[in-house]
Amino acid sequence: MGSIDLRLDHLLHVITYFIICMYYLFGRRKGYLLFERKPLIKFILAVLLLATVTEFLQLFVPMRVFNLYDLISNLTGVGLGVFIIIVTQWRSKLSFRVSGKGHRGAKVN
Numbered sequence: 418m419g420s421i422d423l424r425l426d427h428l429l430h431v432i433t434y435f436i437i438c439m440y441y442l443f444g445r446r447k448g449y450l451l452f453e454r455k456p457l458i459k460f461i462l463a464v465l466l467l468a469t470v471t472e473f474l475q476l477f478v479p480m481r482v483f484n485l486y487d488l489i490s491n492l493t494g495v496g497l498g499v500f501i502i503i504v505t506q507w508r509s510k511l512s513f514r515v516s517g518k519g520h521r522g523a524k525v526n
Contacts, residue, residue: 426487427490428490430494431494434464434491435497438501445502461499464498468495
């Protein structure tokens with residue numbers, strides 16, 4: 418059996434990218450938008466690009482090495498954060514509809 422080389426810094430990668438996603442969620446709750454159209458999709462693409470590029474750039478930095486587990490940790494943090502964002506937005510829409518604040522047939526964003 419091969420062992421997986423998991424270290425504390427992998428957990429820090431997950432936490433860092435999760436926190437980046439939480440900034441998006443809290444910003445949305447305060448009414449801030451990074452993008453006017455399809456903000457969540459554009460945010461996800463931007464953070465995935467950041468998570469990937471930062472690891473690949475290490476190929477060109479002296480004394481640094483590309484680490485696949487770091488990349489996987491980055492993407493895991495993004496995935497967890499996006500999951501929380503989607504669940505939170507879904508619950509918010511559901512509670513808005515159940516509370517009767519929305520009009521019947523009206524699209525709730």
